[in-house]
Amino acid sequence: MTNAIECRSLTRTWPGNPPVEAVRGINLCVEQGSCFGVLGPNGAGKTTTIEICEGLVEATSGEALVLGRSWKTDGPAIREQIGISLQETRLSEKLTVLETLTLFRSFYSSGLEPDQAIEMVSLQEKQHARIRTLSGGQKQRVAVATALVGNPRLLFLDEPTTGLDPQSRREIWKIIADFRESGGTVLLTTHYMDEAERLCDRVAIFDHGQVLAEDSPRNLIRQLGAEHMVMFEVEGAQTPDPEFGAGLPGVISVRTESGTRCLSVSEVHVAVPALLAAIAEQNLRLTSLTTRQATLEDVFVHHAGRSLEDGSEEVKK
Amino acid sequence: MNSGILMHPLVQLFLARFREFLRTPEAVFWSYVFPLVMMVALGLAFRTGDVPPVNVAIAQGTAEDQLAKVLEQRGGFEIIRGSNDDCRTALRSGKADVIVQLSESDQPTRFQYDAARPGGRDARNAVNNALQAEAGRRDPLQTEDVTATEPGGRYIDFLVPGLIGMGLMGGGVWGVGYAIVDMRIRRVLRRMLGTPMKKHHFIAAMMASRLVFMIPEIIVILILGWLMFGVVSYGGYLAVAMIVVLGAVEFSCIGLIIASRARTLEAVAGLMNLTMVPMWVGSGIFFSSERFPDLVQPLIRLLPLTPVISSLRLVMQEAAGPADILPQLAIMAGWAVVTFLTAVRIFRWD
Numbered sequence: 001m002t003n004a005i006e007c008r009s010l011t012r013t014w015p016g017n018p019p020v021e022a023v024r025g026i027n028l029c030v031e032q033g034s035c036f037g038v039l040g041p042n043g044a045g046k047t048t049t050i051e052i053c054e055g056l057v058e059a060t061s062g063e064a065l066v067l068g069r070s071w072k073t074d075g076p077a078i079r080e081q082i083g084i085s086l087q088e089t090r091l092s093e094k095l096t097v098l099e100t101l102t103l104f105r106s107f108y109s110s111g112l113e114p115d116q117a118i119e120m121v122s123l124q125e126k127q128h129a130r131i132r133t134l135s136g137g138q139k140q141r142v143a144v145a146t147a148l149v150g151n152p153r154l155l156f157l158d159e160p161t162t163g164l165d166p167q168s169r170r171e172i173w174k175i176i177a178d179f180r181e182s183g184g185t186v187l188l189t190t191h192y193m194d195e196a197e198r199l200c201d202r203v204a205i206f207d208h209g210q211v212l213a214e215d216s217p218r219n220l221i222r223q224l225g226a227e228h229m230v231m232f233e234v235e236g237a238q239t240p241d242p243e244f245g246a247g248l249p250g251v252i253s254v255r256t257e258s259g260t261r262c263l264s265v266s267e268v269h270v271a272v273p274a275l276l277a278a279i280a281e282q283n284l285r286l287t288s289l290t291t292r293q294a295t296l297e298d299v300f301v302h303h304a305g306r307s308l309e310d311g312s313e314e315v316k317k
Numbered sequence: 318m319n320s321g322i323l324m325h326p327l328v329q330l331f332l333a334r335f336r337e338f339l340r341t342p343e344a345v346f347w348s349y350v351f352p353l354v355m356m357v358a359l360g361l362a363f364r365t366g367d368v369p370p371v372n373v374a375i376a377q378g379t380a381e382d383q384l385a386k387v388l389e390q391r392g393g394f395e396i397i398r399g400s401n402d403d404c405r406t407a408l409r410s411g412k413a414d415v416i417v418q419l420s421e422s423d424q425p426t427r428f429q430y431d432a433a434r435p436g437g438r439d440a441r442n443a444v445n446n447a448l449q450a451e452a453g454r455r456d457p458l459q460t461e462d463v464t465a466t467e468p469g470g471r472y473i474d475f476l477v478p479g480l481i482g483m484g485l486m487g488g489g490v491w492g493v494g495y496a497i498v499d500m501r502i503r504r505v506l507r508r509m510l511g512t513p514m515k516k517h518h519f520i521a522a523m524m525a526s527r528l529v530f531m532i533p534e535i536i537v538i539l540i541l542g543w544l545m546f547g548v549v550s551y552g553g554y555l556a557v558a559m560i561v562v563l564g565a566v567e568f569s570c571i572g573l574i575i576a577s578r579a580r581t582l583e584a585v586a587g588l589m590n591l592t593m594v595p596m597w598v599g600s601g602i603f604f605s606s607e608r609f610p611d612l613v614q615p616l617i618r619l620l621p622l623t624p625v626i627s628s629l630r631l632v633m634q635e636a637a638g639p640a641d642i643l644p645q646l647a648i649m650a651g652w653a654v655v656t657f658l659t660a661v662r663i664f665r666w667d
């Protein structure tokens with residue numbers, strides 16, 4: 001079975017002064033029937049990469065094969081089989097949901113009935129409402145429905161849930177899960193680690209136009225060697241030295257995030273008693289202590305050496 | 318939902334545009350009501366028929382009252398009286414066409430007027446004739462005045478073709494240009510590019526929807542012009558229809574090329590004004606473009622709007638037939654083809 005998407009050493013340089021190397025040698029392989037997530041901070045090159053795969057942006061070098069075909073020779077055939085939702089599109093406010101989907105359906109030689117697509121995104125009650133009157137989450141579902149109406153084999157979603165409330169995000173997740181159940185392939189980008197962990201079989205972590213790490217969310221976390229995080233703070237003026245905690249049993253690495261000390265640990269039950277003992281020994285007073293499972297966020301920090309929130313600033317430097 | 322013709326992308330794109338237009342009341346207002354208001358207002362303002370009175374200001378001097386009485390008796394004068402300053406103000410502001418001043422018996426009667434202003438010299442002559450006749454002048458030649466109130470030769474007959482041309486230009490340039498740039502800004506063009514939609518379907522639908530909006534607009538102008546002012550086409554309506562359809566196509570193509578690359582509404586509005594202002598001024602909407610110097614006449618004849626208006630006037634006022642307006646139709650077709658092909662080549666989807 002051919003892969004749904006294959007990218008080989010893709011690069012893309014945006015002209016400008018200075019030119020921006022948005023994508024710098026990316027290789028991706030998306031298996032048919034899987035959900036592949038592209039994660040990364042602002043400006044990492046996610047949109048540029050996905051739009052190269054969608055045939056909207058031309059790669060400076062390298063090539064993206066989609067459903068076994070090349071954009072150079074088979075553009076129209078690929079477009080018949082993919083559905084896309086751009087990072088930002090404002091559909092015509094004055095058309096109704098049904099009219100919009102009927103319009104998009106007319107572009108495809110085969111596909112769903114428009115009201116089937118509406119049903120897939122649960123907007124039946126709103127089908128005669130003008131787009132202008134919809135909430136942000138409902139508009140986003142219409143955008144996804146326009147991607148589904150051509151009955152695609154491959155769905156591209158660029159930040160489908162950014163800016164939505166948790167309820168709306170879950171609705172989008174459900175649409176994606178349903179689409180996969182029917183055998184479809186999904187390539188999505190996101191800033192949300194939990195979204196990627198939940199939806200994706202494989203995740204590629206992007207930074208500065210390159211892939212830092214790529215694997216299943218589970219493996220990425222496992223490869224940290226530390227599947228748990230222990231976070232603590234000590235009272236006021238007391239600042240333990242930066243390496244405090246590093247040598248303790250079970251602790252893999254240490255960092256400080258806005259006053260909170262974070263320890264990556266392999267075994268919580270070994271590390272915590274040792275930590276408490278060390279704190280008592282130095283006469284420090286704990287003000288908080290929490291533990292959690294490691295997430296993709298920690299994977300990003302591990303590879304990029306900074307947290308996701310700092311990402312955009314880092315890029316500007 | 319059945320497929321077939323209704324699900325053809327051309328039909329759907331056309332319907333989408335059509336609905337958007339109908340659901341934008343201000344767009345409907347500007348394209349339908351505005352030209353009508355303009356026609357009615359100008360038609361009434363330049364109504365011919367009863368000859369308007371001559372506005373005369375009588376300056377302070379000798380025998381003012383007698384002068385006023387004489388002019389009143391002769392009729393056809395609207396008299397303004399006041400100090401010399403008041404009179405000059407009246408002349409400056411256009412309330413008076415001429416100032417008359419009668420002086421000492423051995424001094425000449427003085428007329429003061431602006432020779433460059435339409436009506437200034439006429440007013441002077443009218444007052445002069447009245448005073449000369451009163452003083453005993455007898456005209457050796459008998460004359461009779463017949464004013465031009467026949468349909469076909471009035472200002473309104475001249476104006477309606479101009480307004481039709483203006484409507485075609487505004488509708489095509491704004492309707493196509495603005496809508497496309499708006500879709501580019503909203504990234505809908507880019508979104509559509511990601512579907513199997515054919516680009517020429519999109520462009521054809523944009524233009525076709527414009528034609529369908531413009532033709533009723535023109536029909537409304539023609540019907541109202543006929544009902545209110547009796548404006549008719551002496552050359553029949555086949556030639557008018559040919560000009561209107563070709564003109565609508567021509568200006569849709571011009572709208573298309575204006576919008577083909579602009580990425581902001583400011584940019585496209587600037588380009589539209591740059592395109593339309595020379596035609597508003599030069600193509601003879603409100604007054605004959607023959608008034609411009611001979612040197613620029615060849616240029617004016619090549620402006621996209623000039624052949625539309627001049628051929629409409631030939632047909633409607635001078636009863637020309639389709640065969641007589643071929644040169645104008647050729648210029649319009651030329652503009653349409655050249656701008657269309659260029660626009661399609663340079664069109665930007667994002």
Ligand SMILES: Nc1ncnc2c1ncn2[C@@H]1O[C@H](COP(=O)(O)OP(=O)(O)OP(=O)(O)O)[C@@H](O)[C@H]1O
Pocket residue numbers: 014015016020021022040041042043044045046047048049087
């Ligand atoms: N059309 C363009 N012209 C010039 N530069 C561009 C263009 N599109 C993107 N870039 C630049 O390329 C880089 C990568 O942009 P891209 O949109 O791919 O990032 P992203 O990962 O999608 O970010 P975000 O999370 O903010 O959407 C950025 O530095 C951006 O400024």
Ligand SMILES: [Mg+2]
Pocket residue numbers: 046047048087158
């Ligand atoms: Mg992006």
